Amino acid sequence: MSKKAQKNKILTNRPPYYLKSYAAAMWRRIVPLLQGQYDFKKIDQTQIEMFCIQYEILRKAYDSIEDDGVVNRIEKSVQDASGQIVDKDLTGFKQNDAVKVITNAVTQLNKLSDNLGLTPASRSSLMSLGSDEEDDDTSQSLAEVFNLTTPNTKENVK
Numbered sequence: 001m002s003k004k005a006q007k008n009k010i011l012t013n014r015p016p017y018y019l020k021s022y023a024a025a026m027w028r029r030i031v032p033l034l035q036g037q038y039d040f041k042k043i044d045q046t047q048i049e050m051f052c053i054q055y056e057i058l059r060k061a062y063d064s065i066e067d068d069g070v071v072n073r074i075e076k077s078v079q080d081a082s083g084q085i086v087d088k089d090l091t092g093f094k095q096n097d098a099v100k101v102i103t104n105a106v107t108q109l110n111k112l113s114d115n116l117g118l119t120p121a122s123r124s125s126l127m128s129l130g131s132d133e134e135d136d137d138t139s140q141s142l143a144e145v146f147n148l149t150t151p152n153t154k155e156n157v158k
Contacts, residue, residue: 011040016049022056023049030118038117051112058105064098071095 011034015027031048034040040048071093078087114122 011035011042011045011048015052016045019049019052020056022059023052026052026055030116034116037123044116047112047115051109051116054105054108054112058102058109061098061101061105065096065102068096068098070099 015024074092075088076091077085080086
């Protein structure tokens, strides 16, 4: 990170050195988008890092499923009298643990997406924050004009 970026406490498009592969790629994808929409600062870096790390966890778990399948066979070895394995009997199937990892990563990604304003609902919520403040200012101004009370003034209406 440049001295100027550190001084201004802004995020750069360059990922932190400890983010690798999928996480670093996600950082390079998401930070320019976030900075284009919102005023993200260095203080927000942890949330963005967690998002990128969860994305990497998701992708690596998906790679595991691609390699090993969604379910794994459970087999029991059949041995002869000398202890040599002569066959394997199928006893059932077990879900690949990577499926649970994906489920957890998606849950975390959804929460972090809301925090970062990456979903339509969270974006509209962030946008309405500014308009709520404007509405409060307008209400306060009207109350003063008409000499009325508002919850903020704690005065009685005369």
